[in-house]
Amino acid sequence: MDRIRIIGGQPLNGVIPISGAKNAALPLTIASLLSSETLTLKNVPNLADVNLLTRILRNHGVDLSVDGKRAGSNGYLGETFHLTARDIVDTTAPYDMVSRMRASFWVLGPLLGRCGEAKVSLPGGCAIGTRPVDLHLMGLEALGADIRIDNGYVLAKAPGGLKGARVIFPKVSVGATHNVLMAAVLAKGETVLENAAREPEIGDLATCLNKMGARIEGIGTSTLHIQGVTNLEGATHTVLPDRIETGTFAMAVAATGGEVLLKDTSIDLLESAINILIEAGVEITPEEGGIRVRQMNGGPSPVSVETQPFPGFPTDLQAQLMALMTRAEGTSTIRETIFENRFMHVQELARLGADIQLNGELATIRGRTQLKGAEVMATDLRASVSLVIAGLVAEGETTISRVYHLDRGFERLEEKLRNCGASIERLAG
Numbered sequence: 001m002d003r004i005r006i007i008g009g010q011p012l013n014g015v016i017p018i019s020g021a022k023n024a025a026l027p028l029t030i031a032s033l034l035s036s037e038t039l040t041l042k043n044v045p046n047l048a049d050v051n052l053l054t055r056i057l058r059n060h061g062v063d064l065s066v067d068g069k070r071a072g073s074n075g076y077l078g079e080t081f082h083l084t085a086r087d088i089v090d091t092t093a094p095y096d097m098v099s100r101m102r103a104s105f106w107v108l109g110p111l112l113g114r115c116g117e118a119k120v121s122l123p124g125g126c127a128i129g130t131r132p133v134d135l136h137l138m139g140l141e142a143l144g145a146d147i148r149i150d151n152g153y154v155l156a157k158a159p160g161g162l163k164g165a166r167v168i169f170p171k172v173s174v175g176a177t178h179n180v181l182m183a184a185v186l187a188k189g190e191t192v193l194e195n196a197a198r199e200p201e202i203g204d205l206a207t208c209l210n211k212m213g214a215r216i217e218g219i220g221t222s223t224l225h226i227q228g229v230t231n232l233e234g235a236t237h238t239v240l241p242d243r244i245e246t247g248t249f250a251m252a253v254a255a256t257g258g259e260v261l262l263k264d265t266s267i268d269l270l271e272s273a274i275n276i277l278i279e280a281g282v283e284i285t286p287e288e289g290g291i292r293v294r295q296m297n298g299g300p301s302p303v304s305v306e307t308q309p310f311p312g313f314p315t316d317l318q319a320q321l322m323a324l325m326t327r328a329e330g331t332s333t334i335r336e337t338i339f340e341n342r343f344m345h346v347q348e349l350a351r352l353g354a355d356i357q358l359n360g361e362l363a364t365i366r367g368r369t370q371l372k373g374a375e376v377m378a379t380d381l382r383a384s385v386s387l388v389i390a391g392l393v394a395e396g397e398t399t400i401s402r403v404y405h406l407d408r409g410f411e412r413l414e415e416k417l418r419n420c421g422a423s424i425e426r427l428a429g
């Protein structure tokens, strides 16, 4: 298994291009199931999760062709996917695929909407929390689906087609909003989704669906009104920039010091995280086509943060902020309110010398600590990248194992950091 070796202590200076958002590319790719015509997606990041999803979709009958060179001269332009689901040949999503990537469970809504039936494996366990799917099923049942759980599979049927309904989510869920939204666009009549997630990736999916002929209003708000249509057409859509990658690199610069232009991204996608960085004393300047991040005056100031659904501080940046706060002079607190087990990086950061106390959902970080290089293990995607940030500031050598977690969601991570002066390399093995 590959490992990453970092020699810490170098500031970051230069330009980092931000890729298309993984968490938008996944539902957008799934949306191809809704039409027999071609959906063209631009700026798709080349990531293990996206590649796995395309394998799952091929199984359902989606034909994929890819263009856009990624290596060398073509810079970081994302790939262009042409996805055509002329016929759905199989409405089953098997366990061995869904269990490897939870977002593939979101094929349930579109398959049901288009074919009137679907058999999708329950996703199973997850490292960061229990992550049930009750809200997905509740929403689809409200649209008239008959749902049974059998042998670990969700068996869903709507022989006469789905019917529009009012769905009030008792809790904000990104996945349930994606799933039920994709089902509702082909339901008869009007669906209203209340307390829907407002993450920019939901807006990106809804915008693309509208380009395909769906009729969705209220994009960007927590109430989505959907007038069902009988079929969707082909369309072309560009995946929005990855706000989590943006925030991650901003925090890396804030930790190491230096000045980096994060290119092809926008401050509007992550205001809460940017505000926290500003509160911590990091200089952030929006520029045309990017964000300049500068940290010249020693370490950041401590902050107190609670993770929340958008527009609050994202749980997907919690681990990275924790690594950064080991650099702050004083005590910081981070409360994780979205996932109950998303602190697995704490023990690994402690191996590097961090002083972090855990009490239920609250982490208290005492700084400033001079981290020291060690061998650490990646546990999930965002936890892994927090170890990279810690490694960049630690004295000496840090090696991170199980880096396949990083490959799920960060495109060309080492290259982007190396281009800004970091000493980071991948060790094959």
Ligand code: EPZ
Residues within 6 Å of the ligand: 023, 026, 102, 103, 129, 130, 131, 132, 133, 134, 135, 136, 137, 171, 172, 173, 174, 175, 176, 197, 315, 316, 338, 339, 340, 381, 382, 409
């Ligand atoms: C999405 O996961 C993201 N994944 C996650 O990013 C992100 O951390 C999460 O939203 C929160 O922002 C993708 O977009 C592919 P949820 P999702 O449904 O949709 C509970 C990453 O690293 N819940 O919004 O699975 C759930 O347990 C990943 O890129 C129910 O109780 O998250 C959690 O506590 C990790 N019942 C909360 O809601 C349900 O039916 C929010 O989960 C569904 C969710």
